Amino acid sequence: MNTNNEIVSLTNIIKNYDNGKVITKALQGIDLKIYQGDFSVMMGPSGCGKSTLLNIIGALDRATSGSVIFNGKDFNSLTNKELSIIRRNQIGFVFQNYNLLPVLTAYENAEYVLMLQNIPLSQRKEKVMNLFKEMELEGLENRLPRELSGGQQQRVAIARAVVTNPLLVLADEITANVDSKTAQSLLMLMEKLNKNNNITFLFSTHDPIVKKFARKVILLKDGRIDKEELSSENI
Amino acid sequence: MRSNLLLISKIGWRSIWRNKRRTLISLFSIVIGTGIPIFFVCIAWGFYAGLIDDVARLMSGHITYEHVEYRNSPSNDLWVDDIQKIDQTLNNNSEILTTKQIVNLQGVAHTAKGSVGISLMGVEPEKEITISFLPENIIEGKYLSKGDERWVVVGQKLAKNLNIDIGKKFVFTTNNVDGELTEELFRVKGVFKTGSKEIDGHFVQSDIGIARKVAGLSNDDVSQLGIIVKNPDNHENFIKDLQKSVAKNSGVFLSWQKIMPDVATTIRMDRTAISSFMIMLVVIVLFTMFSTILMSALERKREFASLLALGAQQIELKIQIFLETIFFGLIACPLGALLGISLAKWVEGYDMMDMFGGKAEDMTVGGFGMDTIITPLFSLPLILQISIFFFFAVQLLSILPIYLISRISITDELRSA
Structure with a gap:
């Protein structure tokens, strides 16, 4: 599915955390490219910098040095507000703990970013309902997150991430809180969205099930990319 | 922006009802904080108005x-x-x-x-x-x-x-x-x-x-x-x-x-005392509510962080917290005014001497006897003034939570999840 359209280009990304006493080197010179249609996974031991890298790609954090070019825009030259607009319009996030807003229903959670984008009501409804149908969430629209199972909540979170048709969806340990059967079905769903809607996914995980679905595996070790391998099985 | 504001209002409104007991306690304290001064002011201003009119008509x-x-x-x-x-x-x-x-x-x-x-x-x-x-x-x-x-x-x-x-x-x-x-x-x-x-x-x-x-x-x-x-x-x-x-x-x-400077001075001093009491009450109510509003905002730091991650702007979160205190004020201040007016209406016509004891002869202002029958003065501008004062005082409570939320780090909050 790789169309060779570069979405993200990271060059010599270094990220240090300085708590005033100790400087922790989280990323030590990462070079990485992500292309449209990728279904990639970042793996590695705890503390290897997976989440830090995901945060930098997702414009949630800034690199200490190096450049992040996202869809032709250099994050270093953008203000926090401009980064926030990029997150709103071009990046979807799926979190380990779902992070659904507990006071909004499943439908409203999925609708949230569309409302931030000022999409008219009729279009919002159409987009969310079509997606809910595709993701087998029909009938759960009016339920609050606490009334949903972990797997259902994660589906809603995925719906929220993809409803705006973003260039890139970043998923951080999304199978950590669900059983393997649910994890499998979530990954199948995301794979379907990747294939049908050409949505690019980048996962950060420890879970070998995710690796089974990925077409590219990026192995991180001590803040560096140790290995990038393509999975011939999934290409 | 309109749909954003609707969304923010919806989240804000539902958020205040997330912990019903805490919200009801907060609302109760604002209702009491608004109602009691309105009650006292209606009664006291009624006494003063009656006294001024009686003395003016008796004298010159x-x-x-x-x-x-x-x-x-x-x-x-x-x-x-x-x-x-x-x-x-x-x-x-x-x-x-x-x-x-x-x-x-x-x-x-x-x-x-x-x-x-x-x-x-x-x-x-x-x-x-x-x-x-x-x-x-x-x-x-x-x-x-x-x-x-x-x-x-x-x-x-x-x-x-x-x-x-x-x-x-x-x-x-x-x-x-x-x-x-x-x-x-x-x-x-x-x-x-x-x-x-x-x-x-x-x-x-x-x-x-x-x-x-x-x-x-x-x-x-x-x-x-x-x-x-x-x-x-x-x-x-x-x-x-x-x-x-x-x-x-x-x-x-x-x-x-x-013509009657003693009466005017006494009334002015009395009004100052009531205003001071009112300010003390505001401080107590605000102090009671402050921890509630602050806690309610701080315990949602991760939620705010995830909203920011999804592309919400800082200003939208600030508006949400501000709207939550506006909702508190909008619900509680009118209810407080209603409580104050109802209480004052309830005691209207009672003789203070029957209620609290004492001698009518002791009830004097500037040497003039006061009518001990309670005749409240329901002055709409005065009631609005007190209610609006309380409403704005409650809004001050959102300043610190707004400041703290504006400083949250998305990655730190999401990592702590």
């Missing part, structure tokens, strides 16, 4: 026309003339309800029992019945009638001190306008009781005709012309207008605050 009106030097030394030889013409002009003014012509004489009342310094007020009895509460407070005998020559009404305490009763006489000694000593014999037609030691012990009313005669004044002269106005609160500009258009060279129009 809400506005008084008198000799320019009379305030410094209220002696018998300081009077204003051409009063019938002035009186007629004033009575044609739509702001004025009525007027009362007064001749005041300071002197001494003598009987076989002894002598007491008194203030004799000559009035027009037929008008006084419609203006003052004194005729209703006659406990023995009758009130004056027009043309009552040497009849007077006296206070209960004065009657006791002089050992006089209905039909009994006393001699009144005073100075006339030429400074000559003059005496007159009066008979008691009625005895009144106001509850004020000063008035019941030293105040006498007679027909204005005999008072003029004793003082040596003509029918066109008075010591004071009392003016009863429709709106006693706002008369400063009106007084200026009257001064320009009506006053003679020697005459001056003065407000009741200048």
Whole structure:
């Protein structure tokens, strides 16, 4: 599915955390490219910098040095507000703990970013309902997150991430809180969205099930990319 | 932006009901915080309004026309003339309800029992019945009638001190306008009781005709012309207008605050005390609510972080927190106002002495007795003022949570999840 359209280009990304006493080197010179249609996974031991890298790609954090070019825009030259607009319009996030807003229903959670984008009501409804149908969430629209199972909540979170048709969806340990059967079905769903809607996914995980679905595996070790391998099985 | 605001409002509204018990406690404290001051203010301002009106009607009106030097030394030889013409002009003014012509004489009342310094007020009895509460407070005998020559009404305490009763006489000694000593014999037609030691012990009313005669004044002269106005609160500009258009060279129009500075000062001090109490209550309520609002915002830091991650702007989160306190204020302040008004309505007509005990004689302001029947004043501007004050005070609570939320780190909060 790789169309060779570069979405993200990271060059010599270094990220240090300085708590005033100790400087922790989280990323030590990462070079990485992500292309449209990728279904990639970042793996590695705890503390290897997976989440830090995901945060930098997702414009949630800034690199200490190096450049992040996202869809032709250099994050270093953008203000926090401009980064926030990029997150709103071009990046979807799926979190380990779902992070659904507990006071909004499943439908409203999925609708949230569309409302931030000022999409008219009729279009919002159409987009969310079509997606809910595709993701087998029909009938759960009016339920609050606490009334949903972990797997259902994660589906809603995925719906929220993809409803705006973003260039890139970043998923951080999304199978950590669900059983393997649910994890499998979530990954199948995301794979379907990747294939049908050409949505690019980048996962950060420890879970070998995710690796089974990925077409590219990026192995991180001590803040560096140790290995990038393509999975011939999934290409 | 409109759909954003709707979304933010929806999240804010639902967020405040996430912990119903905490929200209800917060709302309750604002309701009490708004309701109690409104209750006290309705009652107190009602007392003051009643007192001012009663005293003004008994004495020399809400506005008084008198000799320019009379305030410094209220002696018998300081009077204003051409009063019938002035009186007629004033009575044609739509702001004025009525007027009362007064001749005041300071002197001494003598009987076989002894002598007491008194203030004799000559009035027009037929008008006084419609203006003052004194005729209703006659406990023995009758009130004056027009043309009552040497009849007077006296206070209960004065009657006791002089050992006089209905039909009994006393001699009144005073100075006339030429400074000559003059005496007159009066008979008691009625005895009144106001509850004020000063008035019941030293105040006498007679027909204005005999008072003029004793003082040596003509029918066109008075010591004071009392003016009863429709709106006693706002008369400063009106007084200026009257001064320009009506006053003679020697005459001056003065407000009741200048005529009765003791009453005005006492009321001002009382109002300051109530306002201080109100501010203390605001501080207590805000302190109670502060931790609630702060906790409610801080425990949602991860939620705010994930909203920021999804592309929400900082300003939208700030608006959400601000809207939450607005919702608190919008719900609780009107309910508080309703509570205050309802409580005040509930006690309306009760006698304070029955409720709290004590003697009516002790209820005096500036030497004048207060009506102990509770008559609240439901002033819409005042109630709105207190409610709005509380509403804005509650809004101050959102400042710190907004500041703290504006400093959250998305990655730190999401990592701590």
